[in-house]
Every structure is written in C-alpha cells, then in structure tokens.
Amino acid sequence: MPQDGYDFVVVSNRLPVDRIVDEDGGSTWRRSPGGLVSALAPVMAQRDGAWVGWHGAPDEDLEPFYHDVFHLVPVSLSELEVRRYYEGFSNATLWPLYHDVIASPEFHRTWWYAYRRVNERFARHAAETAAAGATVWVQDYQLQLVPRMLRRLRPDVTIGFFNHIPFPPTEIFSQLPWRRAVLEGLTGADLIGFQRPGDAQNFQRCVRRYLGVQFTKGSAEFSESTADGEQTSWTVSAGSYPISIDVESIKELASDPSVQARAREIREELGNPETIYLGVDRLDYTKGIRHRIKAYGELLNDGKLSVADSVLIQVASPSRERVDSYRQLRELVEGMVGRINGQHDTISHTAIRYLHHGYPFEEMVALYLAADVMLVTALRDGMNLVAKEYVAARRDGSGALVLSEFTGAAEQLKHAILVNPHDIDGLKDAMLRARDLPRAEARKRMAAMRWQVLTHDVVDWSRRFLDDLADHAAYHPSIPGPAAGSGPGSASGSGDDAAAGNEGSGTDRG
Known part of the structure; x- marks a missing residue:
C-alpha cells in the first residue's frame, strides 16, 4: 500500500476475486465475473485504486494483496457474523423488505447488532486505505451504515453509495425498527445512486419523514455537531443511475464460432423444437420462477403448446441455501417441475429442462443464442441484467423478450413485451404472442432494445456516476476531523429506532 493510501477505494461486501483450489490443495485467485x-x-488501474471487501471464507484473516489490477483489502468475518450480518440482517431482513415483502422479513436485534458491527469494520478498513481527499464508492444494501461511519472517521474523503436493489416506499420501509439509523448511514454519502427514479423518490420521502430533511431538485443539506461543539455540514444528492452490462464481452462471445456451434448443439439436443423458452435466474423468490412455470404448465394443459414443438429451459442457480425461505422455494419449484414433466413428458421430449446449478458464461451466451423467447418474470427487481444480456447477445436481431414491468430494465427496454407476472392469463398470452411475433416486428423491437443496451453499457454507468461524484469533490467543504465519541459506533440511530427493536418471531436463527 502506498504510504499515503489510495486515491480511489471501492467498498463492497465481496472482493472482486474468487479463490480457486487445485487438485493438490493449492489455491489461487481468479477475477470474479460480472459487470461491476x-x-x-x-x-482501478487509472486511479491507483483499492478494493475493500470480504474474501468469502469465514474465520480467516488475510493481509492485503495484489491481484491483476486490484489492490485488495480483505475484511474478516466470523462464521457467526456471516449468519447474522449476511444471511440474517442483509438477506432475511433487508432483502425481503426492499423487495416489497414478497417474503416476510424477520427483525432480530442480534442480527442488527452484527450488521452495525460489521459495517463499522468495513468503514474502518476504508478509512485506513483511503488517501487524503480520496474518492470512496460504497456498494449495496449490505453496507448502508458505512457512509456516515466513514464520514465521521474521514471527513476529507468524497463518498458515493450505489444501491443495486430497489428502495421501498415509505409504507414498507417504516416496518424496519432501525429505519432512522439506516437513513442516517446512507445520508453520510455525498451522492447516492439508485436503479430507478422511483427508488430515489422513495428514499427522499423516507428521509423527509424520518429525518425531517427535505430534498430539493435531488439534493439536501445535512449537518451534525461533534462532541466539542463543532458543526459539520455537507450536501447529499440522490438520483437514478441505471446499471448495465459488459456489452463488449457478450458481443465477443456471441460472435465466437465455438459459442455459436454450441447454441446449435443445444437446439439439436432438445430435438430442434420450434420454440425454446428460456429463464435464467438465481433461485430467488423475487424472480417469479414459479409464476412462469405455472403459466407454461397451463399452456401445455390448454393444448396451446406441446412438448413436441416447444420446451422451457429454466436455469436456477443455487442461492443463499442456508436461508429458510430459499430452501422452501427450491422444494416448491422442483415439485412443480416434477408434476408438469410427469404429466407431459414423452420418451423423446421433456416439457421443462430444469437446471439447478451454475454455468460458465460461455454456456450462458450459447443459451441466449439458442433461445427464441427470453422470459424475465421477476416480481420485483432493481434492474435484471439477464434481460440486457439476452438483448446484447442477439446479433442477428431475432428473438423476443417477455419482461416483467416490475424490473428496472423495463424502464429502458420499452420494446420488450411487458407483463404483470402476477397475471397468469396475461403472462400466458404474452408467451404466445412472443412466439408468434411477425418477423419484421420482432426485429424492429430487438433493434430498438439493442441500441439502448449497446449505447448504455456498464462503463457508461460507472462513468456517469463517478463524474457526478467528482462534481461533489470539486466543491467539497473543509470539515473538521472527528471528535471523540463521534465515531462509527455512534451511528446507531435515535428516538424510536435506538437500541432494541422488534424481535420478530421471538427467536434468533443466528
């Protein structure tokens, strides 16, 4: 690490590398896939950057190290913290709450205490890593307390925060016992980015209601007193910065002869059906997997589809399998698939090819090329990058996208066939319409969607956010350093949200 720290620091729950263990037990690191x-x-390469995050193994301490263009600063988590901070508060409290309570969130104080403690650790690592006047970009809902904690530790840095998932309306957010603490944490940032304008508006309304601060044209002034009576103040801006995908890597794979050959092979292995429907999701209750399977099964029962001329491929990669709601979802989905296949399969044809494991990205692009209709039926989704990946892969302009109106992607991909996935009859109609789209109309729709995706890729997303964050840095006020007692541990909220909260079911799964 440079003596004076790094000028650009990313803080996220996970480091951008995965550990690979070889047959002899040796381990190396590999860059993680993904647009971010x-x-x-x-x-990172241009701005002398560092990345702060958990390396994925509990109860293990690692020293900072370099990999590829990244200087990596590992944050250690215990097994108990993984259960309470990550599986508990992040994914059994915040995730369902922020996704419109599709599943019931659980509120446990021990989970909250762990979340606050881990956020403080991330903030301290970021503070120790950042150079004077650095830019720090905090990522996602697992670390919502970090911005204010970091501001108290390092008032000289410029802080950005991006929320990759939806932000709920006031009526839903109000259920969180620690709502003030979370809002105070977020408003420590100079710039807060959301996927959709509606998410930014929800956040601003929550701030107005619970912190008493009014946003005007997307900005608001915040201040607080230190223990020695000094007053610190800063401007917070909140707006929409819809994330996108690494277009170039998908275009390159979609042009690869071996990937194109694999796409043809997939169709042949399925018996060259007239229509391949495709769903690609983490196995998550927000993705509407059961809704699309139910619709597909009813189309088979109605005789409007047959296993001889159509097939549904459902890739459902494992996700959060130690969380109860995810285990229950897997049982429900696999039960539905079994019943439909048992009723409709023949010796030579299968109704649904259900694949509960991950695939290399080359195989995913081959599936995108093989599929005639992409089904994205999420009940609530911050963006949904699978929809954009499918569009980017369709180089020849063919294919159709059935897209839930409850995804962030629906605001950019307006030429998709938009659906309300709760309306099973409407979803069935959309699936048939996608199959039967006239060739000219299908190509016109795909061309419009491809233009949007190709001209607004993930590089454009990061550039727009960081450019706006740099505008804040240019006018960053001189702020006194933190006073005793004003450090991260004090960002626990006040009033109705201090200390103890609702115990939910009365038990702590951690």
Missing part, C-alpha cells in the same frame, strides 16, 4: 468488476477494473 469489469467496469471498475480500468478505473
């Missing part, structure tokens, strides 16, 4: 890592790698 691809977008920030060149920024």
Whole structure:
C-alpha cells in the first residue's frame, strides 16, 4: 500500500476475486465475473485504486494483496457474523423488505447488532486505505451504515453509495425498527445512486419523514455537531443511475464460432423444437420462477403448446441455501417441475429442462443464442441484467423478450413485451404472442432494445456516476476531523429506532 493510501477505494461486501483450489490443495485467485468488476477494473488501474471487501471464507484473516489490477483489502468475518450480518440482517431482513415483502422479513436485534458491527469494520478498513481527499464508492444494501461511519472517521474523503436493489416506499420501509439509523448511514454519502427514479423518490420521502430533511431538485443539506461543539455540514444528492452490462464481452462471445456451434448443439439436443423458452435466474423468490412455470404448465394443459414443438429451459442457480425461505422455494419449484414433466413428458421430449446449478458464461451466451423467447418474470427487481444480456447477445436481431414491468430494465427496454407476472392469463398470452411475433416486428423491437443496451453499457454507468461524484469533490467543504465519541459506533440511530427493536418471531436463527 502506498504510504499515503489510495486515491480511489471501492467498498463492497465481496472482493472482486474468487479463490480457486487445485487438485493438490493449492489455491489461487481468479477475477470474479460480472459487470461491476469489469467496469471498475480500468478505473482501478487509472486511479491507483483499492478494493475493500470480504474474501468469502469465514474465520480467516488475510493481509492485503495484489491481484491483476486490484489492490485488495480483505475484511474478516466470523462464521457467526456471516449468519447474522449476511444471511440474517442483509438477506432475511433487508432483502425481503426492499423487495416489497414478497417474503416476510424477520427483525432480530442480534442480527442488527452484527450488521452495525460489521459495517463499522468495513468503514474502518476504508478509512485506513483511503488517501487524503480520496474518492470512496460504497456498494449495496449490505453496507448502508458505512457512509456516515466513514464520514465521521474521514471527513476529507468524497463518498458515493450505489444501491443495486430497489428502495421501498415509505409504507414498507417504516416496518424496519432501525429505519432512522439506516437513513442516517446512507445520508453520510455525498451522492447516492439508485436503479430507478422511483427508488430515489422513495428514499427522499423516507428521509423527509424520518429525518425531517427535505430534498430539493435531488439534493439536501445535512449537518451534525461533534462532541466539542463543532458543526459539520455537507450536501447529499440522490438520483437514478441505471446499471448495465459488459456489452463488449457478450458481443465477443456471441460472435465466437465455438459459442455459436454450441447454441446449435443445444437446439439439436432438445430435438430442434420450434420454440425454446428460456429463464435464467438465481433461485430467488423475487424472480417469479414459479409464476412462469405455472403459466407454461397451463399452456401445455390448454393444448396451446406441446412438448413436441416447444420446451422451457429454466436455469436456477443455487442461492443463499442456508436461508429458510430459499430452501422452501427450491422444494416448491422442483415439485412443480416434477408434476408438469410427469404429466407431459414423452420418451423423446421433456416439457421443462430444469437446471439447478451454475454455468460458465460461455454456456450462458450459447443459451441466449439458442433461445427464441427470453422470459424475465421477476416480481420485483432493481434492474435484471439477464434481460440486457439476452438483448446484447442477439446479433442477428431475432428473438423476443417477455419482461416483467416490475424490473428496472423495463424502464429502458420499452420494446420488450411487458407483463404483470402476477397475471397468469396475461403472462400466458404474452408467451404466445412472443412466439408468434411477425418477423419484421420482432426485429424492429430487438433493434430498438439493442441500441439502448449497446449505447448504455456498464462503463457508461460507472462513468456517469463517478463524474457526478467528482462534481461533489470539486466543491467539497473543509470539515473538521472527528471528535471523540463521534465515531462509527455512534451511528446507531435515535428516538424510536435506538437500541432494541422488534424481535420478530421471538427467536434468533443466528
């Protein structure tokens, strides 16, 4: 690490690398796939950057190390913290709450205490890593307390925060016992980015209601007193910065002869059906997997589809399998698939090819090329990048996208066939319409969607956010340093949200 720290620091729950263990038990690191890592790698290289995050193994301490263009600063988590901070508060409290309570969130004080403690640790690592006047970009809902904690530790840095998932309306957010503490944490940032304008508006309304601060044209003034009576103040802006994908890597794979050959092979292995429907999701209750399977099964029962001429491929990669709601979802989905296949399969044809494991990205692009209709039926989704990946892969302009109106992607991909996935009859009609789209109309729709995706990729997303954050840095006020007692541990909220909260079911799964 440079003596004076790093000028650009990313803080996220996970580091941008995965550990690979070979047959002899040796381990190496490999860059993680995904648009965020691809977008920030060149920024890291250009701006002398560091990345703060958990390396994925509990109860293990690692020293900072270099990999590829990244200087990596591991944050250690215990097994108990993984259960309470990550599986508990992040994914059994915040995730369902922020996704319109599709599943019931659980509120446990021990989870909250762990979340606050881990956020403080991330903030301290970021503070120790950042150079004077650095830019720090905090990522996602697992670290919502970090901005204010970091501001108290390092008032000289410029802080951005991006929320990758939806932000709920006031009526839903109000259920969170620690709502003030979360809002105070977020408003420590100079710039807060959301996927959709509606998410930014929800956040601003919550701030007005619970913190008593009014946003005007997307900005608001905040201040607080230190223990020695000094007054610190800063401006917070909140707006929409819809994330996108690494277009170039998908275009390159979609042009690869071996990937194109694999796409043809997939169709042949399925018996060259007239229509391949495709769903690609994490196995998550927000993705509407059961709704699309139910619709597909009813189309088979109605005789409007048959296993001889159509097939549904459902890739459902494992996700959060130690969380109860996810285990229950897997049982429900696999039960539905079994019943439909048992009723409709023949010796040579299967109704639904259900694949509960992950795939290399090359195989995913081959599936995108093989599929005639992409089904994205999320009940609530901040963006949904699978929809954009499918569009980017369709180089020949063919294919159709059935897209839930409850995704962030629906605001950009307006030429998709938009659906309310709760309306099973409407979803069935959309699936048939996608199959039967006239060739000219299908190509016109796909061309419009491809233009949007190709001209607004993940690099454009990161550039727009960081450019706006740099505008804040240019006018960053001189702020006194933190006073005793004003450090991260004090960002626990006040009033109705201090200390103890609702115990939910009365038990702590941690």
